[in-house]
Amino acid sequence: MRKIGEDFIMDKIYNAIEKASFSLEPEVKKLIQDAKIKEENPYGKKTLEVIIENIKIAERKRIPLCQDTGMVVLFFEIGSKTMIEFKNFQSLQDVVDCAVKEAYQKLYLRKSVVSVPDRKNTLDNAPAVVWCESIPGDKIKFSLLIKGFGSENTTQLKMFLPGTEQNEIIEFIVECVKKAGPNPCPPVFIGIGMGGTAEKAVYLSKKALLEVGIKKFSEIAEFEQKIIKKVNETGIGPGGLGGRFTCLDAKVKTFPTHIAGFPVAVSISCWAHRMYQGTI
């Protein structure tokens, strides 16, 4: 059993929030930069130029990339040979929430989380959405998503029938992006979850967003390329103002499902795709 201190986890989460709020991962930046070079629509091109300038200013002057500093989502994969030593905290949720509270206060990030149903601001951006899975090994892997709600509000789930063809799935994804239009701040990243149960599909679609920029060579990679091509044929473009680049990447994650169904979920992230992955 490998013992891991709660403070150590808290520091890692705090640092991840800090990193993701002010800068983008190199893969994400590269996709944006490549799009700027290739975009021909004057509005689309101008939007991409401003986005790149925004990224530079955010990094240099330490201003949050976007004013919607989001709701924090954390995916943990906890090694079965690890043991978290809790002293001051009751649970992993408490550890994460403490890191969130500290980060949002100290880093001047916007506190956007409200209670439900009375919608009172919690004033510290906690709680975070925390997911835990068990994996073999003696490490804890974590993935952070800082999710703005311009894009989160465009999430969709559809329970397809077992006989659904691939092109119907693609049509559904394209419709999701069309319906979202300029609202999720295109060019977007698309996460698709296929299979499992309804909630598993949505969960997978979020996890798929963490694979942005990673090159895959498989049958699913071909499917992803088809999705990108079809979505970009809509011409919605950067900022929704027209152009070739409506989405910069699409990733699919699958899970076996029931003989009677086929859940498909689509999660969209804005161009400011704030994610961070680490190992503890």
Add this chain to the structure above:
Amino acid sequence: MKKIKTPLDESTIKKLEAGDFVEITGIIYGARDAAHKEFLRMIEKGEKFPFDLKGQIIYYVGPTPVPPGAIIGSCGPTTSSRMDKFTPPLLQAGLKGMIGKGIRSEKVKEAIVKYGAIYFVTYGGCGAYLSQFVKECEIIAFSELGPEAVYKIRVENFPAIVGIDSKGRDIYSY
């Protein structure tokens, strides 16, 4: 590039067409969901408004907190459609412009034409960039709403694009 000043007058609005790049200089008012709900209540009850709406622009924004020594935090536009139901009464009360991102409803478009107003869009997610055009900023109402308070913002050459012009032409109609 067309340079415009606030408050907006009729001749300025008429000259602007959907798709025009503009730079806005002057005072604009930052307000989003919760503040709009309050605005509507104030109009219905005939209460005194926190600022004179005549010719003014509302920017749909909820900035990040201001660090020491800064004027404003990150301050990009939020999705305008959430303010759709509050917009026609505000236009009727004298508001002339909005800045945000995304599509507006048909009702908003009709109200824009009816009251000779204009809708600008600016760069979504570019709050760090857009903060560079803000020269002064203060909260003037509903400070208890935090990021949803009403902000009086002085901008210089704030970049935007005409989204819906006074004739109802819409940049997003693809």
